Amino acid sequence: MAVPPSHARKFTSTIGPDAIRFGDGIVIAPALGKHESEAMSAYTSFFRKGARADLPAPYAELWVVLSGALRVGAASEAVTVRAGDFVHVPEQAPGMVEALEDTTMVCVSVPAH
Structure with a gap:
């Protein structure tokens, strides 16, 4: 079991060389992973x-x-989120995410993965 640190830590939203590429146009840069926290994960994601x-x-x-900007969700329940907005995506939420523009976001997942 990971032991969480007892102090504040700073992370960057920059996409660095350790980024993971998914298909054509999606890049994820890990920041806080399961090995550091059982409670949550955090990463920066870029969608072309x-x-x-x-x-x-x-x-x-x-x-x-x-x-x-992104469109997130299923059909008539989908929402559009833009710079400065945030969206909660529940566990097992149906639908998809589509980048309406080149988009950078920070994602926090619970539990850590």
């Missing part, structure tokens, strides 16, 4: 305009949009 991904995940996430 037009990139799409399915939503269902076995954990809840909170996405904070730093720049750009």
